Amino acid sequence: MSTTPDNAVQPITLTGTGGIDRGAHHRLDEAWLGAAWSHPSTRVFVVSGGQALVEERADGRTELVLMPSFDAPLTEAHRYFLGSDAEGVRYFALQKDALPGRMDDAARPAGLREAAALLSERDNELLVHAVALENWQRLHRFCSRCGARTVIAAAGHVRRCQACGAEHYPRTDPAVIMLVLDEDDRALLGRQVHWPKGRFSTLAGFVEPGESIEQAVVREVAEEAGIAVGQVEYVASQPWPFPSSLMLGFVARATSFEVRADGEEIEEARWFSRDDLRAAMESGEVLPPSSVSIASRLIEQWYGKPLVTAPW
Numbered sequence: 576m577s578t579t580p581d582n583a584v585q586p587i588t589l590t591g592t593g594g595i596d597r598g599a600h601h602r603l604d605e606a607w608l609g610a611a612w613s614h615p616s617t618r619v620f621v622v623s624g625g626q627a628l629v630e631e632r633a634d635g636r637t638e639l640v641l642m643p644s645f646d647a648p649l650t651e652a653h654r655y656f657l658g659s660d661a662e663g664v665r666y667f668a669l670q671k672d673a674l675p676g677r678m679d680d681a682a683r684p685a686g687l688r689e690a691a692a693l694l695s696e697r698d699n700e701l702l703v704h705a706v707a708l709e710n711w712q713r714l715h716r717f718c719s720r721c722g723a724r725t726v727i728a729a730a731g732h733v734r735r736c737q738a739c740g741a742e743h744y745p746r747t748d749p750a751v752i753m754l755v756l757d758e759d760d761r762a763l764l765g766r767q768v769h770w771p772k773g774r775f776s777t778l779a780g781f782v783e784p785g786e787s788i789e790q791a792v793v794r795e796v797a798e799e800a801g802i803a804v805g806q807v808e809y810v811a812s813q814p815w816p817f818p819s820s821l822m823l824g825f826v827a828r829a830t831s832f833e834v835r836a837d838g839e840e841i842e843e844a845r846w847f848s849r850d851d852l853r854a855a856m857e858s859g860e861v862l863p864p865s866s867v868s869i870a871s872r873l874i875e876q877w878y879g880k881p882l883v884t885a886p887w
């Protein structure tokens with residue numbers, strides 16, 4: 576079957592399309608936000624330390640635990656407005672120091688990595704937005720211009736310095752992740768030093784200041800595996816708020832083929848044919864990346880079918 580990157584027109588995201596309209600124009604409108612918060616249809620969840628409560632329903636689906644705002648523990652919480660769905664339901668997250676206790680045992684805390692494989696696209700979209708905001712808020716309590724304390728504004732989407740008035744916006748760090756193919760359509764997979772035994776995946780790295788994303792692909796592949804690449808083709812992106820990355824996925828064509836792993840970040844890198852990879856996965860020698868990561872989607876697109884792998 577054809578598995579060229581030309582087929583790669585569908586966006587791949589961690590959260591799919593959950594149908595949430597972020598309504599950014601409402602974020603500075605306190606009267607609107609107050610009315611939205613008080614509306615009986617509004618739904619709220621608590622995010623804390625990158626986790627929220629999830630609950631398995633009788634039909635086996637797992638859902639984010641959403642509550643009406645009059646039940647929400649607003650004290651000592653930061654309120655993030657996340658948007659509205661097609662039915663007009665408004666969603667808020669409350670960032671707190673701890674998740675609320677529950678009278679029943681059905682709800683349990685889950686982080687984004689676990690939740691991504693369980694929740695609906697809507698719930699995932701809400702959670703990834705809230706976790707990304709929480710991570711950014713936590714790391715930007717002080718003004719990077721003058722060092723004074725900042726306070727939350729714009730329904731969680733701005734931090735404002737009380738001393739110099741600077742406004743700070745949520746930060747997203749671009750990272751490139753790439754499946755490199757050779758002349759025989761073999762894929763270059765590597766393993767990072769700290770990964771579990773047998774885990775192989777695509778190469779990846781952060782975009783540096785003053786660099787295009789295509790240049791970052793070329794540089795990272797050269798640094799990590801000693802391979803030169805020519806054609807670099809963008810495929811799709813995935814928000815990856817651990818704490819603030821945006822993964823930009825590529826397929827790249829190698830123009831040199833002798834692998835030299837850098838030995839620091841990447842301890843081993845190898846070319847795999849599809850047969851090589853199938854045999855290595857079947858024998859247990861190779862453990863493919865998480866099924867919810869863009870790495871697995873890039874590999875699957877080349878491999879031609881789903882990888883048999885646990886979510887995490």
Ligand SMILES: [Zn+2]
Nearest residue numbers: 718721736739
């Ligand atoms: Zn300042």
